[in-house]
Amino acid sequence: MRALARLPLDASAFAAKYGPWVVIAGASEGTGECYARELAAMGLNLVLVSRRKDALVALGEALNAAHGIEYRAVVQDLTEDGAGLAIVQAAADLDVGLYISNAGADNFARFFEDGTAGAHRLVRMNIVTLVDASNGFGQRFLERGKGGLIIMASGAGLGGQPNLAMYSATKAFEISFGESLWAEYAERGIDVIAVAAPMMATPMLLRTVPEGFDISFAYEPADVTHNALAGLLAGEPIQIVPDGPGQEKQPQVEADRKARLVGFVEFNKQFAKG
Numbered sequence: 260m261r262a263l264a265r266l267p268l269d270a271s272a273f274a275a276k277y278g279p280w281v282v283i284a285g286a287s288e289g290t291g292e293c294y295a296r297e298l299a300a301m302g303l304n305l306v307l308v309s310r311r312k313d314a315l316v317a318l319g320e321a322l323n324a325a326h327g328i329e330y331r332a333v334v335q336d337l338t339e340d341g342a343g344l345a346i347v348q349a350a351a352d353l354d355v356g357l358y359i360s361n362a363g364a365d366n367f368a369r370f371f372e373d374g375t376a377g378a379h380r381l382v383r384m385n386i387v388t389l390v391d392a393s394n395g396f397g398q399r400f401l402e403r404g405k406g407g408l409i410i411m412a413s414g415a416g417l418g419g420q421p422n423l424a425m426y427s428a429t430k431a432f433e434i435s436f437g438e439s440l441w442a443e444y445a446e447r448g449i450d451v452i453a454v455a456a457p458m459m460a461t462p463m464l465l466r467t468v469p470e471g472f473d474i475s476f477a478y479e480p481a482d483v484t485h486n487a488l489a490g491l492l493a494g495e496p497i498q499i500v501p502d503g504p505g506q507e508k509q510p511q512v513e514a515d516r517k518a519r520l521v522g523f524v525e526f527n528k529q530f531a532k533g
């Protein structure tokens with residue numbers, strides 16, 4: 260597995276800023292499960308959302324036994340109409356300090372041959388559900404004066420990729436959306452980070468890659484999610500984990516994107532409504 264240096268993370272500062280409840284959309288396996296495990300170890304309670312109730316309950320019970328946290332299992336298909344609002348509603352009685360938009364992967368497909376049903380499902384999951392859930396939780400964060408949003412995007416969102424037209428395009432939406440919200444709310448106590456995630460050895464990836472594929476190129480998902488949590492607390496707008504062609508230039512791309520955003524935060528103060 261490819262090594263990734265873990266960033267420092269102050270667990271008690273994290274829990275104080277983003278607790279007591281965290282909602283994870285796509286929590287039963289892969290990076291969603293990694294988030295759940297690290298957050299539970301920090302003492303945060305979890306709303307675990309996905310399609311498989313058994314998997315959510317098994318994870319929640321294990322984390323309750325290991326760390327004494329509370330959990331709620333919410334069965335919701337993120338590709339359905341109304342999914343984002345349903346998630347906000349399912350956590351209406353809880354003091355939520357962090358929403359993690361995690362699920363969002365797709366299989367390789369050629370666009371013209373594949374029709375548009377899958378494309379529309381991806382738009383609903385990665386765009387409509389993200390927009391509705393982050394708007395709903397964001398309103399609550401504004402009322403409580405603090406909160407956080409992690410958007411699991413992908414390096415595929417930094418530019419186009421063959422066989423990933425819809426995936427790449429929705430991930431580009433996620434990155435720009437996250438950066439914009441960071442610039443809009445960074446000075447109002449709400450932190451937002453978009454993660455341009457690399458290839459990670461998640462169950463989804465292992466089910467998808469062809470036989471004989473060299474998985475040693477992939478990162479350990481728990482390293483990537485740890486750094487996303489650390490990056491959120493550190494106030495970073497975007498995290499690009501080096502991967503793929505041109506990866507040696509990606510730290511500079513990340514720095515340039517942040518500098519541009521900071522410039523816009525200052526520039527836009529002349530238009531501020533108050």
Ligand SMILES: NC(=O)c1ccc[n+]([C@@H]2O[C@H](COP(=O)([O-])OP(=O)(O)OC[C@H]3O[C@@H](n4cnc5c(N)ncnc54)[C@H](OP(=O)(O)O)[C@@H]3O)[C@@H](O)[C@H]2O)c1
Pocket residue numbers: 284285286287288289290291292308309310311312314335336337338360361362363364365384411412413414456457458459460461462463464
């Ligand atoms: N793995 C990689 O190499 C890679 C690379 C770059 C970026 N990413 C990004 O990282 C994130 C996580 O990726 P992943 O590899 O862990 O796979 P994923 O399929 O995006 O996420 C898996 C989790 O999401 C849930 N899920 C999937 N589809 C769902 C749906 N329609 N409704 C509700 N829940 C759903 C699954 O649980 P259920 O089966 O119980 O529903 C599972 O808990 C995604 O946003 C992906 O785009 C991954």
